[in-house]
Amino acid sequence: MGRLGGQLRVLPGAVIGWDLTAALALGAALGVPPTAAAELLPVIEAVMVAKNNEQMECPNG
Structure with missing residues (x-):
């Protein structure tokens, strides 16, 4: 997320x-x-949202 990591909704x-x-x-x-x-x-935001939510669903995978 880089520079926008602190600006998440x-x-x-x-x-x-x-x-x-x-x-x-x-x-x-x-x-x-x-x-x-x-x-x-x-x-870019749409991809970031999808990937972050995917990682939260499968934190070990």
Whole structure:
């Protein structure tokens, strides 16, 4: 999760996403064009959510 690890939106037992306001602000601070961040972050977020929830379901596997 890197730099956005502390910006997770969670429910008991599940990750539901990032705080995208914080993610866009981080991207801007790093010089990422806002249009690119707006296009890419939701796609990356969906993969991150799926993988994190998958790992929580099978912590040893």
